[in-house]
Amino acid sequence: MSEKLTQQDRNEILSILTELIKIPSVNTGKDADIPEARIADFITEYLQNIGIKCQTIVTDTGRPNIIGRWPDDTNEKPTLTLNAHIDTVNIDGMVIEPFSADVKDGRIYGRGACDTKASLAIFLWLMKHIPDYKDIIYKRIEFLATCDEENFCGGSRYLVENGYKADEMIIGEPTNCRVGVAHRGLMNINLIAKGTCAHASVPNQGENAIYKITEAITLISKKWIPQLEADKHNLLGRATSAVTIIKGGHRINIIPDRCEATMDTRILPNQSPDELIDYLQKVVGDLCEVQCVAQYPALETDANLPFVRRLLQASKQFTGSDKPVGLPYLTDASQFARTGAKCVVFGPGGIEQAHSANEYLEIDQLYQSAEILLNFILGLRQ
Ligand SMILES: [Zn+2]
Known part of the structure; x- marks a missing residue:
């Protein structure tokens, strides 16, 4: 037995999405802006x-995270958290x-x-309709x-650093319902x-930081990157690393005393950032100082957890694959998983449409995704 969306359900979900798109929430990356303010008001009111x-939990940069719980008078487990971000990338070139x-x-x-x-x-649609059902397999649903x-x-980093905890989580991002x-x-x-x-006319009297x-x-590129990329993960392939910015020098006739480069490095779940940095410093010796300025952990959730298996089963009807x-x-998820939350990423649409010049969503996937989640939360088999 499975629950199907009615035409009215479909209309309702599409109309919520329409309203959300009409409220700009473009993240410029600048602290002075709070692009999420209006969409946060819409969600709170809804x-x-x-x-x-x-x-509302406001971050140190003044931005709102919003939590809504149903019912709000129990701490019994299991609980399910439905998470999605409210900001978007910019609209340049659209x-x-x-x-x-x-x-x-x-x-x-x-x-x-x-x-x-x-x-x-x-x-949002699920939060409205879930309370209509008598038997759901979670004690509490959190938005x-x-x-x-x-x-x-x-x-999410602010929440995690300030004690936020969750149990089972669905992170809504475009996965084509996988x-x-x-x-x-x-x-x-x-x-x-x-x-x-x-002076550049007597280079030996200086020490050239660009050469270093x-x-x-x-x-x-000869030693560290090949070792980093040696392992292969069955779902993720390999780690990668690339030098992306290089800056140095003052004038054409001065030997430079400082040069900096940045590296974007994508790591697999079993790789330790601290060990990688130690080895990197060893490889470059005293040619330069190595600093890891930001770290975002990889995600790896056991696909055999019961809730993951149930979501895989629920999605199979539309995707053909479990x-x-x-x-x-x-x-x-990278932040929430650090606290022990069990996270999976799921949602309509593909990453090739996200951030694109003509971003769109296949509306059928919107309905499929809602139906999959409804049946998953009700614990029904397709
Ligand atoms: Zn996203």
Whole structure:
């Protein structure tokens, strides 16, 4: 037996998504802006109207995360948290109207349509309708909207650093209704070489920091990167690392006393950031200093956990597969999993449409995703 969406359910979900797209929440990455403010008001009002109490947790940069719980008078387990972020990437270069939510040929267009206002719309709809059912397999359902995700998971990081805990979590991101159980982690690494200035007509009297960095990069690409990339994960493939910025020098006739480079490094779940940094410093010796300036853990959730198996079963009807997938991108799950929460990533739409110049969502996937989650929460077999 399974529960099917009615035409009215479909209309309701699409209309929530339409309203969400029409509220811009573009994350510029600048602290002065709080792009999530208006969409947070919309969500708070929606939840209050359906009788769910809300709590707003404001980050140190003034941005709102919103939590709503049903019912709000129990701490019994198991609980399920439905999480999606409320910010979007910017609209530069978009070739469609970003905030008009136009519908054409079975698609809805707009910034955030796919990443990830579609998941938000489904979660809000579920919060309204789940209380209508007598038997659900969770003691409590929690809705969690996070801010600042597109700026390296700022909202979820704040929550986790301030004691937020969850049990089983679905992170709404575009997976084409497949169940994502793993993604790589990210390390942002700086290399800093110091030297001594001298007039460029007498280079031997100085110490050239650019030469030191280039020598270090050669060693890194010969020794460190091949070792980093040696392991292969069955869902994620290999770790990768690339030098992405290099800066140094003052003038054409001065030997540079400082040169810096950055590296974007994507790691597998079993790789230890601390060990990688130690080995990197060993490889470059005293040519430069190695600093890991930011770390985002990889995700790997056991696909045999009962709740993951149930979601895989529920998604099979539409996707034809009950195999979990690995994801190429980073999500808020990376933060929540650090606290012991069990996280899977799931949602309508594909990552190739997210952040794109004509971002859209196939509306059928919106309904499929909602139906999968409804049946999953009710514990029904398809
Ligand atoms: Zn996203």
